Amino acid sequence: MNIYVSNLSFAIQDEDLRDFFADYGEVSSAKIILDKATNRSRGFGFVEMADDAAAAKAIEALNGALADGRTMKVSEAKPREERPARQGGGFNRNGGGQRRSYNESNSRW
Template identity: 40%
Template sequence: MSIYVGNIPYEVTQEDLSSIFAEYGTVTRVYLPVDRETGRMRGFGFVEMSNEAEEDQAIDTLDGAEWMGRELRVNKARPKENNNNRNYSDGNRRSNNLARNY
């Protein structure tokens, strides 16, 4: 399972995030998504820990905590939605969505 960490500063590194979560157990992975166009971090990340008890403790303690001048949002990550079922025949998302709503 992954932990979602939101509202983190753009300059945070994987090492920064790993070190704060390491206080609650063994961090097995840290992922910080980057904007494809700007190359800049997107302000959120994901942390995986070695077991669920460690993850729960980290979530309970860090959610709402202030870190590097920001109030963290920390919770269990939800699975990514599968977007393969979209039907965009001409690539114009807006018109296709409008057509389905009427």
């Protein structure tokens, strides 16, 4: 079962996350999600446990538990929803690509 863990302290690492869940069963993987630009934690992660019963016990026990001064939120991970493709591609917020033409009558753009 894939487990979503949020409201994590930015100091928590992959191994810390693995340790939280290891008391409830075998942890296949534990991953804190990092910001691509800063390489810092985004405050959430995912844990994969092979045994669904152990995962359910871990979710029940750890949801609301205190970790590094913060209350963890733990739930079964949901599949990522499809998002519509972004429109535009210009430099401004409304899609960009609009150009102003040179106005010869008053010599301004």
